[in-house]
Amino acid sequence: MKLPPFEVHRPSSLYDASRLLRDLGGDGVPINGGTELLLAMKLGLAQYDHLVDLKRVPELRGVRPISTSVSIGAGMTHRELEGSPVIAEAVGEMPRMLAEVANVRVRSVGTIGGNLCFADPHSDPATFLSAVEATLVLGDGSTSRRVPVDQFFLGAYETVLEHGELLVEVTVPAVPVGTGIAHMRMKVHERPAVTVAAKVTLERDTIVRARLVVGSVCGAPVLPQAIDKLIGASRGTWSERVREVAAASAAAVAPVADAEGSSRYKQALVEVFVRRALDAALANASGFTR
């Protein structure tokens, strides 16, 4: 398979990249690692005459701790982030989540920004980052806006990004003491068939906050309402409530049938993985309270 002809542009600032994309209109598209875009172009699913390479845009690079969160450049590769001590310190579960993505070759080249902006429904970071309440900074070099990750996706392969607007950074809040996070996933082929991430906060052995995200089974990550049943549960009662939440979440999602499985199969996966993710998040939260 060959790629159709195109020209690669290499801007060296966010402003230039955005301006170039605006000038090119529908003929231009951003590219970073190309692990999604080149594949789509090879398969004839997308065609552009101009690729605007973001690899030389300095604003998209780096990992910085900022007070109680970590700011991650959208152009950082999975592999770079997997090994970042700053991320490991602030959000211990994140490197583990990233290490599960794809294979080592895709992780060496593919970026966190490319994963989110492509908006493939089967995504580990989209699920995880929604659960940990990460915020995305979108910008064009002169203006910027902040969008919570769970409001970024409009559906499969669709985001709120305007043409010429770029994902600049991902801000992930550090996990405070007493809060536990877990990311669970399973794959049938290369991409995850189901991803579930949970975040729970305990105060004196009682659940005071809980957040649950079910990903990879619908067009975009979903946040089941049933998670509210966990609030107020204490150590003696929460395992029973976790089961209820898992069953209710599975009943509430309407998974899309695809190569990873039928809708009913995925519903069954959701129930099991919600239970596992909540159990693990509660165990992690308990660990920190001692």
Place this chain on the structure above:
Amino acid sequence: MSTVITATINGRTFKGEVEDNELLIDFLRDDLGLNGTRQSCEVEVCGSCTVLVDGLPVSSCCYLACDLDGKVVETIEGLVGTAFHEVLGDAFVRHGAVQCGYCTPAMVLTAKSFLDDERLADEESLKRAMRGNLCRCTGYRAILDALMDVMGSERAAEAGSGR
């Protein structure tokens, strides 16, 4: 459209023009005649097309040749005659880790990229690291045995860095 690139390929400097839409696998095989790099799935899944760019494994089936500017590339041909090749080749033969050989260059290069990683002390972490490299012949056991034999051993570490 084309781009002029300068890259180090198997220790030699390449300076020249490549088409913007040329894939790394075609550049290596068709332009440079380096046929040791295989192509199978063409969609970043099987690993046959693995080469190292700045020491990291990439799928050359979905990587642009023009992105090589300023980079260091290693293909299986570049390992021939090195101590690493000798040590790993020896282990592969001893364990019967090569049958048709189609996956072998990728297995060897991927292993090389992990050699200095001390997190790979046990078989479970080695398996995770090698995931995404398909072999249709061996059932993987022989390959893992060969790699376990040399990974993390002082011999391999010396051979890997001192080539």
